[in-house]
Amino acid sequence: MAAMRKRPNSRCRGALWRAAAGMLCAAAAGSAAAGSFSISPIRGDLGNAHRTEVFTLRNEDDAPVLIQVTAAAWSQESGEEQFHDTAELLTTPPVFKIGPRGEQIVRVALRRAVDPMRELSYRLFFQEVPQASTPTVNGLSVALRLSVPVFVGPARAANADLQWALREAADGSMRIEVSNRGSAHEHITDFDVQFDAAAAAHISLARYVLPGGRASWTFKPPSRAPDSGRILVHGYADAGEFSTEVARVGS
Numbered sequence: 453m454a455a456m457r458k459r460p461n462s463r464c465r466g467a468l469w470r471a472a473a474g475m476l477c478a479a480a481a482g483s484a485a486a487g488s489f490s491i492s493p494i495r496g497d498l499g500n501a502h503r504t505e506v507f508t509l510r511n512e513d514d515a516p517v518l519i520q521v522t523a524a525a526w527s528q529e530s531g532e533e534q535f536h537d538t539a540e541l542l543t544t545p546p547v548f549k550i551g552p553r554g555e556q557i558v559r560v561a562l563r564r565a566v567d568p569m570r571e572l573s574y575r576l577f578f579q580e581v582p583q584a585s586t587p588t589v590n591g592l593s594v595a596l597r598l599s600v601p602v603f604v605g606p607a608r609a610a611n612a613d614l615q616w617a618l619r620e621a622a623d624g625s626m627r628i629e630v631s632n633r634g635s636a637h638e639h640i641t642d643f644d645v646q647f648d649a650a651a652a653a654h655i656s657l658a659r660y661v662l663p664g665g666r667a668s669w670t671f672k673p674p675s676r677a678p679d680s681g682r683i684l685v686h687g688y689a690d691a692g693e694f695s696t697e698v699a700r701v702g703s
Contacts, residue, residue, distance in 0.1 A: 488512040489519070489550065491578060491600055496560060499605035503562045507600070509578065511550040518549045518581040521558060526573040526601070528665030531629070540564045541574055541602065547581075562604060571636045572604035573662050601660060603637060610636035614661065616685055616698040618645070621670075626653075628685070628698065629668040632661040640667070643687020645698070647677040655687075 489511050496505035511517050521543045524535035542561045550556045560576065580595040613634030619627045628645055632638060642656040651674040659667040683698040 489517055489578070489580070489596065489598075491598060494600055496576070496600065496602035497605065498560075498562045498602060500566050500607060505560045505602065507558045507560065507576075509550060509556045509558060511552060511554050511556075514552045516549055516551050516554075516583075518547070518583055519556075520547045520579045520581055522546075522577045522579070523560070523602075524575050524577065526575045526662065528662050528667065531666040531668055535575060538574065540572075541576070543576065560602065566604055566607055568607045569610075569635055570606050570663050571610050572606075573637060574602040574604070575599045576602055606635060610634070610663075612636050612638035612661065612663075612691070614638060614696075616696060617701045618683055618698050619701055624672070625670055626673050627668050627670045628655070629666060630661055631666045632663055635663050637662050637665075639690040641688045641690075643685050645671070645673075646684040646686060647674065648681065651676040651678070653677075 489509055492508050492510075496507070498505060509519065523538055523541035523543055525538040525540070527534045527536075540563050542563050544559045544561070548556050548558075566572070577597060577599045579597045582595050611634050612632050615631045615633060617629045617631075619629065621627065626645075630640070638661050639658065640661060641658045642654070644652045644654050646652045653671050653674055655669050655671055657669060659669070661667045683700060684695060685698050686693075686695040688694070
């Protein structure tokens with residue numbers, strides 16, 4: 453991936469995160485949230501020289517909210533997101549109540565040595581705990597659940613190394629895959645799959661690609677897409693603007 457032009461880092465997208473927060477509900481039923489809270493920053497970065505991160509949670513509602521924080525080790529096995537309980541991150545406090553329009557500081561500390569060669573990946577989950585006064589949807593309690601990534605840099609310099617491939621399915625759809633053979637993650641925000649000057653498909657679903665991990669997107673190709681020839685991916689990531697050729701492989 454050759455970086456060409458820097459885009460705003462994900463830390464600068466707090467407004468977008470708050471707008472999306474209402475869509476990230478872990479609920480028994482329905483799509484409404486029992487409360488509303490925001491988190492800043494929207495990711496954490498730890499390492500030998502920075503072993504503690506501070507997050508600020510703000511209750512955007514007029515009622516108090518009770519929140520539980522848990523940490524999970526994060527990996528991408530066979531292209532699927534995997535989360536496993538971990539004691540390698542310490543969160544303080546793990547459970548707390550925020551008053552109406554109030555704020556709470558949460559500190560996250562690294563409890564292990566950094567990996568000498570490879571970045572470590574975690575997720576923090578902030579789960580609203582329903583209370584007796586929690587509003588309901590169709591008689592069922594609905595609770596907001598947000599998560600933020602935490603990355604622990606290795607002792608040595610680390611970089612992503614992305615390899616792209618395109619597969620065509622029997623139904624005519626296409627799946628573009630990216631594998632990370634590097635030692636650090638990459639955050640891909642959006643990109644175009646360019647078949648030629650007149651045919652391109654735009655993909656705007658942002659994804660992290662972890663070291664040793666794989667991510668994929670399924671899309672319908674443009675009607676004028678040729679059956680052969682070069683395919684390029686041009687888009688944006690936290691590292692900047694990129695453009696690279698894609699290998700067409702069997703389904």
